[in-house]
Amino acid sequence: MHKKMSNKLFIPLVLGVAVLFALLSVAVPNDYFFSAAYTVLLFIILSTAWNILGGYTGYVNFGTAAFFAMGAYSTVVLYKLTPGMPLLLKIVIGTVVAGLVGLGTGALTLRLRGVFFSIATLALSVVVFTFVVNWDYVGGARGAYVIAPRDVPFGFKRYIHFLYVVMVFLSATAVIIARAIETSTIGRGLEAIRDDELAAECCGVPTLRLKLLSTTLSGALMGMAGTTYPYFVSYVEPASTFNLSYAVNSIAMPLIGGMTTWVGPLLGAVLLGTVQQVVQVTISSAWNLLIVGVLLVLFVTLAPEGLMGLWYGWRKKWKEKGGAK
Amino acid sequence: MSDTNELLMVKGVVKRFGGFTALDGVDLNLKAGERLGLIGPNGSGKSTLVNCICGTLFNDEGSVKFEGHEISREPAHKRIRRGLARSFQLPKPFSSMSVAENLCVPILYAANARPGAHHATPAQAYEQAMEILKKVGLAHKGHEMSGGLTQVDMRKLELARAIAAKPKLLISDEAMAGLSNSEVDEILELLFLMKEQGIAVIMIEHIMRAVMRFSERVAVLVAGRKIADGDPEAVMRNPEVERAYLGE
Numbered sequence: 001m002h003k004k005m006s007n008k009l010f011i012p013l014v015l016g017v018a019v020l021f022a023l024l025s026v027a028v029p030n031d032y033f034f035s036a037a038y039t040v041l042l043f044i045i046l047s048t049a050w051n052i053l054g055g056y057t058g059y060v061n062f063g064t065a066a067f068f069a070m071g072a073y074s075t076v077v078l079y080k081l082t083p084g085m086p087l088l089l090k091i092v093i094g095t096v097v098a099g100l101v102g103l104g105t106g107a108l109t110l111r112l113r114g115v116f117f118s119i120a121t122l123a124l125s126v127v128v129f130t131f132v133v134n135w136d137y138v139g140g141a142r143g144a145y146v147i148a149p150r151d152v153p154f155g156f157k158r159y160i161h162f163l164y165v166v167m168v169f170l171s172a173t174a175v176i177i178a179r180a181i182e183t184s185t186i187g188r189g190l191e192a193i194r195d196d197e198l199a200a201e202c203c204g205v206p207t208l209r210l211k212l213l214s215t216t217l218s219g220a221l222m223g224m225a226g227t228t229y230p231y232f233v234s235y236v237e238p239a240s241t242f243n244l245s246y247a248v249n250s251i252a253m254p255l256i257g258g259m260t261t262w263v264g265p266l267l268g269a270v271l272l273g274t275v276q277q278v279v280q281v282t283i284s285s286a287w288n289l290l291i292v293g294v295l296l297v298l299f300v301t302l303a304p305e306g307l308m309g310l311w312y313g314w315r316k317k318w319k320e321k322g323g324a325k
Numbered sequence: 326m327s328d329t330n331e332l333l334m335v336k337g338v339v340k341r342f343g344g345f346t347a348l349d350g351v352d353l354n355l356k357a358g359e360r361l362g363l364i365g366p367n368g369s370g371k372s373t374l375v376n377c378i379c380g381t382l383f384n385d386e387g388s389v390k391f392e393g394h395e396i397s398r399e400p401a402h403k404r405i406r407r408g409l410a411r412s413f414q415l416p417k418p419f420s421s422m423s424v425a426e427n428l429c430v431p432i433l434y435a436a437n438a439r440p441g442a443h444h445a446t447p448a449q450a451y452e453q454a455m456e457i458l459k460k461v462g463l464a465h466k467g468h469e470m471s472g473g474l475t476q477v478d479m480r481k482l483e484l485a486r487a488i489a490a491k492p493k494l495l496i497s498d499e500a501m502a503g504l505s506n507s508e509v510d511e512i513l514e515l516l517f518l519m520k521e522q523g524i525a526v527i528m529i530e531h532i533m534r535a536v537m538r539f540s541e542r543v544a545v546l547v548a549g550r551k552i553a554d555g556d557p558e559a560v561m562r563n564p565e566v567e568r569a570y571l572g573e
Contacts, residue, residue: 204402
């Protein structure tokens with residue numbers, strides 16, 4: 001067994017990296033950097049969240065957009081109710097709302113296995129979409145404006161800088177949670193469920209409870225990613241909030257990075273997210289989903305365990321070579 | 326005999342699948358540390374009985390008691406925590422884990438989850454897993470991925486994983502089917518190891534040589550009913566058993 005870094009060391013390390021990235025908000029003069037970085041960070045959270053259920057537990061969720069939108073629209077509602085509420089509080093509430101929806105979805109659908117579960121999550125997305133389109137208070141199909149306050153908190157120069165720093169720390173939170181699960185007894189139980197649910201239950205794993213925990217956490221983190229989105233776009237409408245790209249990217253990124261560890265979704269989101277941002281500027285945003293699709297096909301056929309799988313494979317070969325000498 | 330001596334008490338268990346009655350009022354008792362052979366032709370309900378005892382299926386009627394507690398409505402993960410472990414007829418390894426990591430699952434979730442049990446960290450669980458692998462002769466394969474094992478090693482892993490739960494009763498569901506003679510002996514040795522540790526064993530098997538060598542008592546299921554239960558030699562001489570196996 002590989003010696004793993006303890007969480008006592010890992011958490012300060014991740015937070016340290018987050019602080020370094022946060023400091024960029026002072027150093028980088030180009031505002032475009034922040035909107036590009038916001039999107040990449042958004043995908044880090046979404047793919048890390050997706051991977052808790054999809055990668056660790058083996059339940060493929062097509063409903064990322066529903067949970068993401070749940071977070072976004074919870075902010076819209078709170079903005080309408082009390083515009084002055086601090087963003088941090090909005091984030092917490094949106095996260096809890098999405099987590100509860102995750103718990104409910106889990107309770108309703110986890111008796112389904114494999115592709116049937118996936119179809120149910122797809123249906124959830126449609127249900128939530130229809131609900132939002134017909135809910136006048138949040139603007140229905142027209143959408144709603146969410147205007148960032150003129151006074152940027154904590155003395156940031158512009159609101160996007162503040163949002164960027166918030167997203168850096170939310171991403172760090174998501175990664176820390178994912179890794180804590182992965183290295184804990186819970187992670188071992190989820191892995192057992194993914195490999196063989198019946199055998200897991202017969203080894204003492206409370207499969208239903210762990211699956212509910214997994215859907216709740218995964219949903220909550222996806223919602224968390226959505227809570228700041230209305231301030232980022234300032235105009236929220238269903239078609240873009242429920243965009244297919246959220247579901248596709250949050251599946252593609254862990255798949256390309258590797259689904260068994262926290263590194264995979266992080267790596268996949270950084271690589272794929274950056275490529276998409278570059279393509280958007282240099283060629284056209286219309287290419288984004290095409291690139292994701294092509295990469296997805298390539299990885300599924302050539303490297304089904306993703307970049308991390310390739311890396312472990314190479315390292316193993318390298319070691320064997322070394323041992324033979 | 327008082328109930329308190331019995332580790333397992335199955336009484337009047339009925340299980341139907343649609344219109345088909347797989348178990349038709351089965352009674353079965355077992356004392357702590359006892360070794361029981363459970364035999365019967367294909368489709369006689371042996372595996373269904375195991376599933377009802379272990380909680381992967383719920384019986385429609387009757388009761389299952391373990392150490393005096395009614396458990397017939399408890400989910401499987403609670404039953405193994407009480408000390409009721411099983412192996413599967415078709416091995417079900419956790420194939421993305423190494424052999425030793427496979428054992429960590431019941432160590433963390435069953436042996437450690439009992440009231441008053443010492444809670445091991447994942448690292449301690451790994452050490453305990455290697456200890457058990459040494460006993461069953463799989464220590465040298467501890468780091469290998471479990472999906473790549475040979476058939477006989479896969480069966481040993483099934484049993485080792487059940488042992489890792491520190492059970493009081495182990496149900497071995499055809500752990501020897503399809504193995505060669507010498508491999509059968511290896512598995513038998515493993516099951517005798519249970520006896521030394523005071524673990525009761527129900528062995529479901531078609532290989533009569535193994536059943537006769539291992540069992541203190543033999544029970545026979547035919548078409549969902551128990552037709553004989555007692556001393557192995559006597560059961561084998563029972564005309565009803567002969568008829569079930571050889572026909573009229």
